[in-house]
Amino acid sequence: MLSFGPEDPYLANLCRTTERLICCREYLLLSSSSGSRLDSRNVTEDMTTCASELTNAIRLVELYDDPYPIFKELRDREPVAWVPVANRYLVTRYADVVWLEQHPEIFQAAEDGSLVTRVMGHTMLRKDGDEHLRDRRAAEPPLRPRMVKEHWRPVFEANADALLRGFEADGRADIFADFAGPLAARNLAAVLGLRDVTDDDMQRWSQSMMDGGGNYADDPAVWARADRSTQEIDAAVDATLARVRATPDASVISAMANAEVPPDDESIRSNVKVFIGGGLNEPRDSISVATYAVLTHPEVRAEVAADASRWRAVFEEAIRWVAPIGMYPRQVAQQVELGGVTLEPGARIGVCIGAANRDERVFERPDEFDIHRPPVAHVAFGGGPHFCLGTWVARAQVAEVALPMLFERLPGLRLDPDREARMGGWVFRGMLALPAVWDR
Protein backbone atom coordinates (compact mmCIF):
# COMPACT_ATOMS: atom_id res chain seq x y z
CA MET A 1 0.00 0.00 0.00
CA LEU A 2 1.14 3.53 -0.72
CA SER A 3 1.51 5.78 2.26
CA PHE A 4 3.76 8.66 1.29
CA GLY A 5 4.30 11.36 3.84
CA PRO A 6 3.87 14.85 2.50
CA GLU A 7 7.61 15.55 2.64
CA ASP A 8 8.56 12.33 0.93
CA PRO A 9 11.12 13.23 -1.73
CA TYR A 10 9.85 10.49 -4.01
CA LEU A 11 6.39 11.91 -3.92
CA ALA A 12 7.59 15.44 -4.56
CA ASN A 13 9.55 14.20 -7.51
CA LEU A 14 6.64 12.15 -8.81
CA CYS A 15 4.41 15.22 -8.71
CA ARG A 16 6.87 17.35 -10.61
CA THR A 17 7.48 14.63 -13.14
CA THR A 18 3.79 14.07 -13.69
CA GLU A 19 3.18 17.75 -14.16
CA ARG A 20 6.01 18.10 -16.62
CA LEU A 21 4.81 15.09 -18.53
CA ILE A 22 1.31 16.46 -18.73
CA CYS A 23 2.73 19.71 -20.12
CA CYS A 24 4.89 17.83 -22.57
CA ARG A 25 2.11 15.58 -23.66
CA GLU A 26 -0.21 18.40 -24.55
CA TYR A 27 2.55 20.33 -26.22
CA LEU A 28 3.68 17.41 -28.32
CA LEU A 29 0.18 16.31 -29.11
CA LEU A 30 -0.72 19.61 -30.59
CA SER A 31 2.24 21.67 -31.59
CA SER A 32 4.07 19.64 -34.15
CA SER A 33 2.83 20.36 -37.62
CA SER A 34 6.38 20.28 -38.98
CA GLY A 35 8.36 17.07 -38.97
CA SER A 36 5.34 15.14 -37.79
CA ARG A 37 3.32 12.33 -39.23
CA LEU A 38 0.33 14.54 -39.84
CA ASP A 39 -0.89 15.21 -43.32
CA SER A 40 1.07 18.40 -43.74
CA ARG A 41 -0.40 19.31 -47.13
CA ASN A 42 -3.94 19.60 -45.82
CA VAL A 43 -2.72 21.29 -42.72
CA THR A 44 -0.82 23.94 -44.65
CA GLU A 45 -3.74 24.60 -46.92
CA ASP A 46 -6.15 24.89 -44.02
CA MET A 47 -3.81 27.12 -42.13
CA THR A 48 -3.46 29.60 -44.94
CA THR A 49 -7.10 29.69 -45.86
CA CYS A 50 -8.84 29.38 -42.52
CA ALA A 51 -6.73 30.60 -39.64
CA SER A 52 -7.88 33.99 -38.42
CA GLU A 53 -6.33 36.66 -36.30
CA LEU A 54 -8.16 35.19 -33.33
CA THR A 55 -7.04 31.62 -33.84
CA ASN A 56 -3.48 32.56 -34.86
CA ALA A 57 -3.07 34.29 -31.53
CA ILE A 58 -3.96 31.23 -29.46
CA ARG A 59 -0.98 29.86 -27.54
CA LEU A 60 -0.76 26.41 -26.03
CA VAL A 61 0.65 27.68 -22.79
CA GLU A 62 -2.43 29.85 -22.33
CA LEU A 63 -4.75 26.99 -23.16
CA TYR A 64 -2.88 24.87 -20.64
CA ASP A 65 -3.11 27.45 -17.85
CA ASP A 66 -6.74 28.45 -18.37
CA PRO A 67 -8.56 27.49 -21.57
CA TYR A 68 -11.90 28.98 -20.59
CA PRO A 69 -11.45 32.63 -21.72
CA ILE A 70 -10.17 31.31 -25.07
CA PHE A 71 -13.07 28.87 -25.36
CA LYS A 72 -15.49 31.74 -24.76
CA GLU A 73 -13.91 33.82 -27.53
CA LEU A 74 -14.15 30.85 -29.87
CA ARG A 75 -17.77 30.10 -28.99
CA ASP A 76 -18.73 33.72 -29.57
CA ARG A 77 -16.68 34.45 -32.68
CA GLU A 78 -15.67 31.20 -34.40
CA PRO A 79 -17.54 28.22 -32.96
CA VAL A 80 -15.88 25.90 -35.47
CA ALA A 81 -12.38 27.27 -35.90
CA TRP A 82 -9.14 26.12 -37.48
CA VAL A 83 -6.67 26.56 -34.63
CA PRO A 84 -3.07 26.27 -35.85
CA VAL A 85 -1.45 25.27 -32.55
CA ALA A 86 -4.05 22.57 -32.09
CA ASN A 87 -3.64 21.46 -35.68
CA ARG A 88 -7.39 20.85 -35.84
CA TYR A 89 -10.75 22.49 -36.10
CA LEU A 90 -11.94 23.12 -32.56
CA VAL A 91 -15.68 22.77 -31.99
CA THR A 92 -16.68 24.73 -28.91
CA ARG A 93 -20.46 25.25 -28.77
CA TYR A 94 -22.70 22.85 -26.87
CA ALA A 95 -25.25 22.46 -29.68
CA ASP A 96 -22.57 21.62 -32.25
CA VAL A 97 -20.89 19.11 -29.92
CA VAL A 98 -24.20 17.37 -29.21
CA TRP A 99 -25.10 17.29 -32.92
CA LEU A 100 -21.72 15.91 -33.84
CA GLU A 101 -22.00 13.16 -31.23
CA GLN A 102 -25.33 12.17 -32.75
CA HIS A 103 -23.69 11.68 -36.15
CA PRO A 104 -20.89 9.15 -35.68
CA GLU A 105 -21.15 8.21 -39.37
CA ILE A 106 -19.87 11.69 -40.25
CA PHE A 107 -17.47 12.23 -37.36
CA GLN A 108 -15.47 9.04 -37.08
CA ALA A 109 -13.42 7.83 -34.15
CA ALA A 110 -10.90 6.12 -36.43
CA GLU A 111 -8.15 8.62 -37.14
CA ASP A 112 -5.46 8.29 -39.81
CA GLY A 113 -1.98 8.08 -38.31
CA SER A 114 -3.29 7.81 -34.76
CA LEU A 115 -0.36 7.51 -32.39
CA VAL A 116 -2.68 6.11 -29.74
CA THR A 117 -3.26 3.18 -32.10
CA ARG A 118 0.49 2.86 -32.63
CA VAL A 119 1.00 2.56 -28.87
CA MET A 120 -2.00 0.52 -27.84
CA GLY A 121 -2.95 -1.37 -30.98
CA HIS A 122 -6.43 -1.21 -32.49
CA THR A 123 -8.69 -0.34 -29.56
CA MET A 124 -12.43 0.25 -29.34
CA LEU A 125 -11.73 3.97 -28.83
CA ARG A 126 -10.70 4.27 -32.47
CA LYS A 127 -13.18 1.79 -33.98
CA ASP A 128 -16.58 2.55 -35.48
CA GLY A 129 -19.80 0.72 -36.29
CA ASP A 130 -20.22 -3.01 -35.68
CA GLU A 131 -16.56 -3.60 -34.95
CA HIS A 132 -16.70 -1.06 -32.13
CA LEU A 133 -19.98 -2.44 -30.85
CA ARG A 134 -18.67 -6.01 -30.67
CA ASP A 135 -15.73 -5.04 -28.47
CA ARG A 136 -17.83 -2.74 -26.34
CA ARG A 137 -20.61 -5.23 -25.70
CA ALA A 138 -18.08 -7.84 -24.62
CA ALA A 139 -16.56 -5.50 -22.04
CA GLU A 140 -19.80 -3.94 -20.84
CA PRO A 141 -21.50 -6.35 -18.38
CA PRO A 142 -19.22 -5.63 -15.38
CA LEU A 143 -19.65 -1.89 -15.97
CA ARG A 144 -23.43 -1.80 -15.93
CA PRO A 145 -25.07 0.04 -13.04
CA ARG A 146 -26.43 -2.91 -11.04
CA MET A 147 -23.12 -4.76 -11.14
CA VAL A 148 -21.33 -1.59 -10.10
CA LYS A 149 -23.67 -1.07 -7.18
CA GLU A 150 -23.70 -4.62 -5.93
CA HIS A 151 -20.22 -5.84 -6.70
CA TRP A 152 -17.78 -2.97 -7.21
CA ARG A 153 -18.93 -0.37 -4.74
CA PRO A 154 -17.82 -2.43 -1.70
CA VAL A 155 -14.46 -2.97 -3.41
CA PHE A 156 -14.08 0.77 -3.95
CA GLU A 157 -14.97 1.38 -0.29
CA ALA A 158 -12.31 -1.06 0.89
CA ASN A 159 -9.72 0.58 -1.36
CA ALA A 160 -10.59 4.09 -0.14
CA ASP A 161 -10.52 2.92 3.46
CA ALA A 162 -7.07 1.38 3.06
CA LEU A 163 -5.66 4.56 1.52
CA LEU A 164 -7.21 6.81 4.16
CA ARG A 165 -5.87 4.63 6.96
CA GLY A 166 -2.42 5.19 5.51
CA PHE A 167 -2.39 8.96 6.01
CA GLU A 168 -5.34 10.09 8.11
CA ALA A 169 -3.20 10.41 11.24
CA ASP A 170 -0.78 12.75 9.46
CA GLY A 171 -3.11 15.74 9.38
CA ARG A 172 -1.90 16.75 5.95
CA ALA A 173 -1.59 15.24 2.48
CA ASP A 174 -1.83 16.03 -1.18
CA ILE A 175 -5.33 14.80 -1.97
CA PHE A 176 -4.40 14.53 -5.64
CA ALA A 177 -1.23 12.46 -5.28
CA ASP A 178 -1.93 10.58 -2.04
CA PHE A 179 -5.58 9.75 -2.51
CA ALA A 180 -7.24 10.49 -5.85
CA GLY A 181 -4.48 9.00 -8.04
CA PRO A 182 -3.82 5.77 -6.11
CA LEU A 183 -7.53 5.20 -5.49
CA ALA A 184 -8.37 5.54 -9.18
CA ALA A 185 -5.45 3.21 -9.97
CA ARG A 186 -6.41 0.37 -7.64
CA ASN A 187 -10.12 0.65 -8.40
CA LEU A 188 -9.35 0.34 -12.09
CA ALA A 189 -7.01 -2.62 -11.55
CA ALA A 190 -9.77 -4.37 -9.60
CA VAL A 191 -12.46 -3.73 -12.21
CA LEU A 192 -10.19 -4.91 -15.02
CA GLY A 193 -9.16 -8.03 -13.10
CA LEU A 194 -5.44 -7.22 -12.85
CA ARG A 195 -3.90 -8.60 -9.68
CA ASP A 196 -0.41 -8.09 -8.30
CA VAL A 197 -0.05 -4.71 -9.96
CA THR A 198 0.80 -1.67 -7.87
CA ASP A 199 -0.79 1.77 -7.91
CA ASP A 200 2.52 3.04 -9.23
CA ASP A 201 2.50 0.50 -12.07
CA MET A 202 -0.99 1.54 -13.11
CA GLN A 203 -0.20 5.26 -12.99
CA ARG A 204 3.10 4.84 -14.82
CA TRP A 205 1.48 2.66 -17.49
CA SER A 206 -1.33 5.15 -17.99
CA GLN A 207 0.96 8.17 -18.18
CA SER A 208 3.56 6.61 -20.47
CA MET A 209 0.96 5.37 -22.96
CA MET A 210 -0.71 8.77 -23.04
CA ASP A 211 2.67 10.38 -23.59
CA GLY A 212 3.23 7.94 -26.46
CA GLY A 213 -0.16 8.88 -27.89
CA GLY A 214 1.08 12.46 -28.11
CA ASN A 215 4.61 11.69 -29.28
CA TYR A 216 4.43 13.51 -32.60
CA ALA A 217 8.02 14.65 -32.05
CA ASP A 218 9.04 10.98 -32.31
CA ASP A 219 11.13 11.10 -29.12
CA PRO A 220 12.70 7.62 -28.77
CA ALA A 221 12.73 7.85 -24.98
CA VAL A 222 8.96 8.35 -24.98
CA TRP A 223 8.49 5.33 -27.26
CA ALA A 224 10.76 3.27 -25.02
CA ARG A 225 8.73 4.09 -21.91
CA ALA A 226 5.47 3.39 -23.69
CA ASP A 227 6.79 0.10 -25.11
CA ARG A 228 7.99 -1.05 -21.72
CA SER A 229 4.55 -0.30 -20.28
CA THR A 230 2.66 -2.08 -23.02
CA GLN A 231 4.88 -5.16 -22.61
CA GLU A 232 4.23 -5.18 -18.88
CA ILE A 233 0.52 -4.77 -19.49
CA ASP A 234 0.53 -7.65 -22.00
CA ALA A 235 2.14 -9.88 -19.38
CA ALA A 236 -0.38 -8.83 -16.73
CA VAL A 237 -3.32 -9.35 -19.11
CA ASP A 238 -2.06 -12.77 -20.18
CA ALA A 239 -1.79 -13.85 -16.55
CA THR A 240 -5.34 -12.64 -15.96
CA LEU A 241 -6.64 -14.35 -19.11
CA ALA A 242 -5.23 -17.70 -17.99
CA ARG A 243 -6.88 -17.28 -14.60
CA VAL A 244 -10.33 -16.11 -15.74
CA ARG A 245 -10.59 -18.68 -18.52
CA ALA A 246 -10.22 -21.34 -15.84
CA THR A 247 -12.33 -19.49 -13.26
CA PRO A 248 -14.49 -16.67 -14.62
CA ASP A 249 -15.00 -13.73 -12.28
CA ALA A 250 -16.73 -10.35 -12.24
CA SER A 251 -13.93 -8.48 -14.00
CA VAL A 252 -13.85 -6.80 -17.40
CA ILE A 253 -11.12 -9.08 -18.72
CA SER A 254 -13.17 -12.10 -17.67
CA ALA A 255 -16.24 -10.66 -19.39
CA MET A 256 -14.31 -10.10 -22.61
CA ALA A 257 -12.60 -13.50 -22.55
CA ASN A 258 -15.82 -15.36 -21.81
CA ALA A 259 -18.20 -13.27 -23.96
CA GLU A 260 -20.61 -14.91 -26.37
CA VAL A 261 -18.59 -13.34 -29.18
CA PRO A 262 -15.21 -12.84 -27.55
CA PRO A 263 -12.71 -10.44 -29.06
CA ASP A 264 -9.40 -12.16 -29.87
CA ASP A 265 -6.60 -11.93 -27.32
CA GLU A 266 -4.85 -9.16 -29.23
CA SER A 267 -8.01 -7.04 -29.09
CA ILE A 268 -8.42 -7.78 -25.39
CA ARG A 269 -4.85 -6.64 -24.70
CA SER A 270 -5.39 -3.47 -26.73
CA ASN A 271 -8.67 -2.67 -25.05
CA VAL A 272 -7.16 -3.14 -21.59
CA LYS A 273 -4.53 -0.61 -22.64
CA VAL A 274 -7.14 1.92 -23.62
CA PHE A 275 -8.95 1.36 -20.32
CA ILE A 276 -5.70 1.98 -18.43
CA GLY A 277 -4.81 4.97 -20.60
CA GLY A 278 -8.29 6.43 -20.38
CA GLY A 279 -9.86 5.09 -17.19
CA LEU A 280 -7.48 6.37 -14.59
CA ASN A 281 -6.99 10.10 -14.86
CA GLU A 282 -10.71 10.87 -15.24
CA PRO A 283 -11.78 9.54 -11.84
CA ARG A 284 -8.54 10.89 -10.35
CA ASP A 285 -9.17 14.35 -11.75
CA SER A 286 -12.87 14.43 -10.94
CA ILE A 287 -12.20 13.39 -7.32
CA SER A 288 -9.61 16.12 -6.89
CA VAL A 289 -11.48 18.87 -8.76
CA ALA A 290 -14.70 18.09 -6.86
CA THR A 291 -12.78 18.14 -3.57
CA TYR A 292 -11.24 21.49 -4.48
CA ALA A 293 -14.68 22.85 -5.41
CA VAL A 294 -16.24 21.76 -2.12
CA LEU A 295 -13.31 23.15 -0.10
CA THR A 296 -13.76 26.52 -1.79
CA HIS A 297 -17.59 26.60 -1.60
CA PRO A 298 -18.68 26.49 2.08
CA GLU A 299 -22.39 26.49 1.16
CA VAL A 300 -21.93 23.31 -0.86
CA ARG A 301 -20.03 21.73 1.97
CA ALA A 302 -22.85 22.48 4.39
CA GLU A 303 -25.36 20.99 1.99
CA VAL A 304 -23.54 17.68 1.49
CA ALA A 305 -22.91 17.45 5.23
CA ALA A 306 -26.66 17.64 5.76
CA ASP A 307 -27.62 15.36 2.86
CA ALA A 308 -25.10 12.85 1.50
CA SER A 309 -27.25 12.19 -1.57
CA ARG A 310 -26.12 15.61 -2.85
CA TRP A 311 -22.65 14.23 -3.58
CA ARG A 312 -24.01 13.03 -6.90
CA ALA A 313 -24.86 16.62 -7.84
CA VAL A 314 -21.39 17.70 -6.70
CA PHE A 315 -19.80 15.08 -8.96
CA GLU A 316 -21.89 15.92 -12.02
CA GLU A 317 -21.32 19.65 -11.57
CA ALA A 318 -17.58 19.12 -11.04
CA ILE A 319 -17.19 17.34 -14.38
CA ARG A 320 -19.34 19.97 -16.09
CA TRP A 321 -17.26 22.75 -14.53
CA VAL A 322 -13.88 21.14 -15.34
CA ALA A 323 -14.36 18.24 -17.73
CA PRO A 324 -11.50 15.76 -17.12
CA ILE A 325 -11.34 15.06 -20.85
CA GLY A 326 -11.43 18.58 -22.22
CA MET A 327 -11.00 17.68 -25.86
CA TYR A 328 -11.15 14.50 -27.92
CA PRO A 329 -10.39 13.94 -31.60
CA ARG A 330 -12.65 12.98 -34.48
CA GLN A 331 -12.05 12.77 -38.23
CA VAL A 332 -14.58 13.89 -40.84
CA ALA A 333 -15.74 11.07 -43.14
CA GLN A 334 -17.96 13.05 -45.53
CA GLN A 335 -18.39 16.71 -46.40
CA VAL A 336 -20.48 18.46 -43.80
CA GLU A 337 -21.32 21.95 -42.65
CA LEU A 338 -20.91 22.64 -38.95
CA GLY A 339 -21.12 26.01 -37.25
CA GLY A 340 -21.10 27.76 -40.64
CA VAL A 341 -17.89 26.04 -41.75
CA THR A 342 -17.70 23.45 -44.51
CA LEU A 343 -15.56 20.52 -43.39
CA GLU A 344 -14.02 18.22 -45.97
CA PRO A 345 -13.40 14.47 -45.62
CA GLY A 346 -10.21 13.87 -43.68
CA ALA A 347 -10.50 17.09 -41.67
CA ARG A 348 -9.40 16.65 -38.08
CA ILE A 349 -11.70 17.84 -35.37
CA GLY A 350 -11.08 18.59 -31.72
CA VAL A 351 -14.37 18.17 -29.86
CA CYS A 352 -14.04 20.61 -26.97
CA ILE A 353 -16.18 19.18 -24.21
CA GLY A 354 -14.54 21.60 -21.81
CA ALA A 355 -15.89 24.49 -23.90
CA ALA A 356 -19.36 23.01 -24.55
CA ASN A 357 -19.85 22.48 -20.83
CA ARG A 358 -19.36 26.20 -20.28
CA ASP A 359 -21.54 27.43 -23.15
CA GLU A 360 -23.56 30.36 -21.84
CA ARG A 361 -26.22 29.56 -24.44
CA VAL A 362 -27.05 26.52 -22.30
CA PHE A 363 -25.62 27.07 -18.82
CA GLU A 364 -26.23 30.32 -16.95
CA ARG A 365 -23.13 31.74 -15.24
CA PRO A 366 -21.17 28.84 -16.71
CA ASP A 367 -17.89 29.61 -14.93
CA GLU A 368 -19.50 29.24 -11.51
CA PHE A 369 -19.61 25.97 -9.63
CA ASP A 370 -23.30 25.58 -8.75
CA ILE A 371 -24.93 22.30 -7.77
CA HIS A 372 -28.43 23.75 -8.19
CA ARG A 373 -28.44 24.14 -11.94
CA PRO A 374 -31.52 23.26 -13.99
CA PRO A 375 -31.32 19.65 -15.19
CA VAL A 376 -29.45 20.19 -18.45
CA ALA A 377 -27.11 17.34 -19.34
CA HIS A 378 -23.42 18.16 -19.44
CA VAL A 379 -21.36 16.38 -22.10
CA ALA A 380 -18.39 15.31 -19.96
CA PHE A 381 -19.09 11.63 -20.66
CA GLY A 382 -19.27 12.21 -24.39
CA GLY A 383 -22.24 10.86 -26.29
CA GLY A 384 -23.46 8.40 -28.89
CA PRO A 385 -21.88 4.98 -29.39
CA HIS A 386 -18.66 6.03 -27.60
CA PHE A 387 -20.53 7.31 -24.52
CA CYS A 388 -18.16 6.73 -21.62
CA LEU A 389 -18.19 3.04 -20.77
CA GLY A 390 -17.02 3.83 -17.26
CA THR A 391 -19.83 6.26 -16.44
CA TRP A 392 -21.48 4.13 -13.74
CA VAL A 393 -18.13 3.09 -12.27
CA ALA A 394 -17.13 6.74 -12.11
CA ARG A 395 -20.34 7.81 -10.39
CA ALA A 396 -19.97 5.09 -7.78
CA GLN A 397 -16.30 5.51 -7.03
CA VAL A 398 -16.34 9.30 -6.98
CA ALA A 399 -19.80 10.39 -5.83
CA GLU A 400 -20.70 7.47 -3.57
CA VAL A 401 -17.31 6.47 -2.18
CA ALA A 402 -14.32 8.79 -2.58
CA LEU A 403 -15.90 12.16 -1.83
CA PRO A 404 -18.16 11.18 1.10
CA MET A 405 -15.44 9.08 2.74
CA LEU A 406 -12.79 11.75 2.33
CA PHE A 407 -14.88 14.44 4.02
CA GLU A 408 -16.17 12.11 6.70
CA ARG A 409 -12.80 10.68 7.66
CA LEU A 410 -10.75 13.89 7.59
CA PRO A 411 -12.46 16.28 10.01
CA GLY A 412 -11.99 19.96 9.29
CA LEU A 413 -10.49 19.21 5.88
CA ARG A 414 -9.28 22.46 4.29
CA LEU A 415 -6.79 23.74 1.75
CA ASP A 416 -3.23 23.89 3.08
CA PRO A 417 -2.57 27.60 3.70
CA ASP A 418 1.14 27.12 3.01
CA ARG A 419 1.05 25.15 -0.21
CA GLU A 420 -0.83 26.18 -3.32
CA ALA A 421 -3.50 24.06 -5.02
CA ARG A 422 -2.94 24.12 -8.76
CA MET A 423 -4.93 23.14 -11.84
CA GLY A 424 -3.77 22.74 -15.43
CA GLY A 425 -4.40 21.31 -18.89
CA TRP A 426 -7.01 21.62 -21.56
CA VAL A 427 -6.90 18.30 -23.51
CA PHE A 428 -6.97 16.70 -20.09
CA ARG A 429 -7.64 19.08 -17.23
CA GLY A 430 -7.47 18.60 -13.51
CA MET A 431 -5.61 19.39 -10.32
CA LEU A 432 -1.82 19.22 -10.46
CA ALA A 433 -1.59 19.49 -6.69
CA LEU A 434 -4.19 19.65 -3.94
CA PRO A 435 -2.35 20.05 -0.62
CA ALA A 436 -4.76 19.91 2.30
CA VAL A 437 -4.70 19.79 6.09
CA TRP A 438 -7.24 18.57 8.65
CA ASP A 439 -7.73 18.24 12.41
CA ARG A 440 -6.00 15.29 13.97
Added chain:
Amino acid sequence: MPKIRFVRADGSVTVVDADVGQSIMQVAVGNGIDGIVGECGGSRMCATCHVHVDLSGVGGVPVVSEDEDELLDFAASPRSELSRLSCQLPVSEEMDGITVALPERQT
Protein backbone atom coordinates in the same frame (compact mmCIF):
# COMPACT_ATOMS: atom_id res chain seq x y z
CA MET B 1 -46.94 10.01 -40.42
CA PRO B 2 -47.97 9.18 -36.88
CA LYS B 3 -48.20 12.12 -34.51
CA ILE B 4 -46.61 11.88 -31.08
CA ARG B 5 -47.54 14.20 -28.25
CA PHE B 6 -44.72 15.00 -25.83
CA VAL B 7 -45.78 16.42 -22.46
CA ARG B 8 -43.02 17.92 -20.34
CA ALA B 9 -42.94 17.84 -16.55
CA ASP B 10 -44.10 21.49 -16.48
CA GLY B 11 -47.16 20.56 -18.55
CA SER B 12 -46.06 22.12 -21.84
CA VAL B 13 -46.93 20.08 -24.92
CA THR B 14 -45.24 19.60 -28.29
CA VAL B 15 -46.78 17.46 -31.03
CA VAL B 16 -44.45 16.17 -33.72
CA ASP B 17 -44.75 14.08 -36.88
CA ALA B 18 -42.64 10.99 -36.35
CA ASP B 19 -40.85 8.85 -38.91
CA VAL B 20 -41.91 5.22 -38.71
CA GLY B 21 -38.96 3.07 -37.70
CA GLN B 22 -37.08 5.78 -35.81
CA SER B 23 -37.07 5.38 -32.05
CA ILE B 24 -39.12 7.76 -29.93
CA MET B 25 -35.80 8.98 -28.48
CA GLN B 26 -34.52 9.81 -31.98
CA VAL B 27 -37.77 11.60 -32.83
CA ALA B 28 -37.54 13.67 -29.65
CA VAL B 29 -33.86 14.53 -30.08
CA GLY B 30 -34.33 15.29 -33.79
CA ASN B 31 -37.18 17.67 -32.97
CA GLY B 32 -35.35 19.44 -30.17
CA ILE B 33 -37.61 18.16 -27.41
CA ASP B 34 -35.65 19.08 -24.31
CA GLY B 35 -36.44 16.66 -21.55
CA ILE B 36 -35.08 13.72 -23.51
CA VAL B 37 -31.30 13.53 -23.73
CA GLY B 38 -30.34 10.16 -25.16
CA GLU B 39 -26.69 10.48 -24.13
CA CYS B 40 -25.59 7.04 -25.23
CA GLY B 41 -27.34 7.22 -28.60
CA GLY B 42 -29.50 4.19 -27.93
CA SER B 43 -26.85 1.74 -26.76
CA ARG B 44 -28.73 0.95 -23.52
CA MET B 45 -26.17 2.37 -21.15
CA CYS B 46 -27.34 5.76 -19.87
CA ALA B 47 -31.05 5.99 -18.89
CA THR B 48 -31.37 9.60 -20.09
CA CYS B 49 -34.29 8.97 -22.47
CA HIS B 50 -36.67 7.81 -19.74
CA VAL B 51 -40.39 8.42 -20.50
CA HIS B 52 -43.79 7.41 -19.15
CA VAL B 53 -46.02 6.07 -21.92
CA ASP B 54 -49.13 3.90 -22.03
CA LEU B 55 -48.67 1.54 -24.96
CA SER B 56 -51.46 -0.88 -24.13
CA GLY B 57 -53.41 -1.41 -27.30
CA VAL B 58 -50.39 -0.74 -29.51
CA GLY B 59 -49.17 -3.88 -31.21
CA GLY B 60 -45.59 -4.96 -31.82
CA VAL B 61 -44.04 -3.03 -28.94
CA PRO B 62 -40.78 -4.66 -27.79
CA VAL B 63 -40.92 -6.00 -24.25
CA VAL B 64 -38.67 -4.49 -21.60
CA SER B 65 -35.28 -6.20 -21.87
CA GLU B 66 -33.05 -7.00 -18.91
CA ASP B 67 -30.77 -4.04 -19.72
CA GLU B 68 -33.69 -1.64 -20.02
CA ASP B 69 -35.21 -2.90 -16.77
CA GLU B 70 -31.91 -2.38 -15.00
CA LEU B 71 -31.41 1.15 -16.33
CA LEU B 72 -34.94 2.21 -15.44
CA ASP B 73 -34.06 1.38 -11.83
CA PHE B 74 -31.15 3.82 -12.09
CA ALA B 75 -32.97 6.63 -13.89
CA ALA B 76 -32.69 10.12 -12.40
CA SER B 77 -36.47 10.46 -11.88
CA PRO B 78 -38.63 7.82 -10.19
CA ARG B 79 -39.78 4.82 -12.21
CA SER B 80 -43.50 4.17 -12.76
CA GLU B 81 -45.57 1.32 -14.18
CA LEU B 82 -45.45 3.17 -17.50
CA SER B 83 -41.70 3.80 -17.55
CA ARG B 84 -39.75 2.94 -20.68
CA LEU B 85 -36.50 3.95 -22.31
CA SER B 86 -37.68 5.75 -25.43
CA CYS B 87 -34.64 4.55 -27.39
CA GLN B 88 -36.11 1.04 -27.19
CA LEU B 89 -39.44 2.04 -28.78
CA PRO B 90 -39.52 2.14 -32.57
CA VAL B 91 -42.31 4.36 -33.91
CA SER B 92 -45.13 2.53 -35.69
CA GLU B 93 -48.32 3.72 -37.45
CA GLU B 94 -50.29 2.34 -34.53
CA MET B 95 -48.62 4.87 -32.24
CA ASP B 96 -50.44 7.76 -33.92
CA GLY B 97 -51.78 10.07 -31.23
CA ILE B 98 -49.98 8.58 -28.23
CA THR B 99 -48.90 10.77 -25.34
CA VAL B 100 -45.34 10.52 -24.08
CA ALA B 101 -44.84 12.08 -20.66
CA LEU B 102 -41.35 13.30 -19.80
CA PRO B 103 -39.93 13.04 -16.30
CA GLU B 104 -38.69 16.04 -14.37
CA ARG B 105 -35.06 15.24 -15.03
CA GLN B 106 -32.88 12.82 -16.95
CA THR B 107 -29.56 13.46 -15.22
